[in-house]
Amino acid sequence: MTDQIPGIxxxxxxxxxxxxxxCAIEGEEIALRIAERIVSITDKLxxxxxxxxxxxxxxxSRIDSFxxxxxxxxxxxxAKVKSEFGVPAVTDIHESAEAEMAAAYVDVLQIPAFLCRQTDLLVAAAKTGKTVNIKKGQFLSASSMSFAVDKVKDSGNDKIILTDRGNTFGYQDLIVDFRGIPEMRAFGVPVVMDCTHSLQQPNQSSGVTGGKPALIETIAKAAIAVGADGLFIETHPDPKNAKSDGANMLQLDLLEDLLLKLIRVREAVL
Known part of the structure; x- marks a missing residue:
């Protein structure tokens, strides 16, 4: 279902x-370094x-956060990553006015999970003509995402991706219900598993989100096994010193080995 993403x-x-x-663009040098490494791996595989x-x-959570x-x-x-490496790019938008601005630079506009019910935001993203990746709200069932899909389609855009990132479990944890992947695939759109945000531990007393990155491989394998079309993984050469969400990111050096394992899982279930 990669035909939903032009230029891939x-x-x-x-x-x-x-x-x-x-997680966030911290600067040009590190963004290009991360992109170069991932492009090398994904081209090889x-x-x-x-x-x-x-x-x-x-x-x-905190006003002093990056x-x-x-x-x-x-x-x-x-845009420079796109031009230097010939790959599409995705970034999230938060308000309707941002859709047109971001669309001038990237190929996929991402709707954050907490905003997936915001009609004006979905419509604005749809009207740019870009692919729209909608993250499922932590507070929603998989079946409820049909309404988000309809909002984009009814706005004249059928380039839609849905991404699961877990469900709220108490105040400081998330849990993944893997039944949601086939449920959302039934809408006729590609479904992605966010393997890193689904392992967040939000609402910590410090105001800094925690995470369980040791379980990224577990989440990714299970997602592929139940039919996910794609995976979303935040990765960084030095997660402990990343400026955003370092607690749940994958160490970049671990990515290739993980992808090799996941390819084998994919081959086994096809």
Whole structure:
């Protein structure tokens, strides 16, 4: 189902596709370094790839948390990744007015999970003509996402992806209900598993989100086994010193080995 993402390489591959990169755009040098490494791996393994990076982080617990390096500066870095490596890019938007701005730089507009019911935001993203990746709200059932899909389609855009990122479990944890993947695939759109945000531990007393990155492989294997079309993985060369969401990101050096394992899982279930 990679035909939903124009310009993606290895579209004819039988592999899952990958959305991966840093949580936030921290600077040009590190963004290009991460992209170069992932492109090298995914080209070797023939995995269709979309570079991920948030130009701004709007949903933060504390006012002193890192939110970005400036919208235009970060969006230009996303555009440079695209031009240098020939891969599509995805970034999230938070308000309707941002859709047209971000669409000038990236190929996929991502709707954050907490905003997946915001009609004006979905319609604005749809009207850009870009692919719209809607993250399932932690507070919603998989079946409820049919309404988000309909909002984008009814706005004249059928390039839609749905991404699961777990369900709220108490106040400080998330749990993944893997039944949701086939439920959402039944809507006729590609479904992605967010393997890193689904392992967050939000609402910590410190105001900094925790995570369980040791379970990324477990979540990814299970998602592929039940039919996920793609995986979303935030990765960084030094997660402990990442400026955003380091507690649940994958160490970049571990990505290739993980993808090799997942290809074997994919081959076993096809």
């Amino acid at each position: 390489r290895h579209a004819g591959s039988h592999n899952f596709f990958l959305m991966a990169g840093p 023939r995995i269709p790839y979309v570079f991920k990076g948030s130009y701004r982080k709007a949903n933060r 939110t970005g390096i400036g919208d235009e500066k970060a969006l230009k870095i996303l």
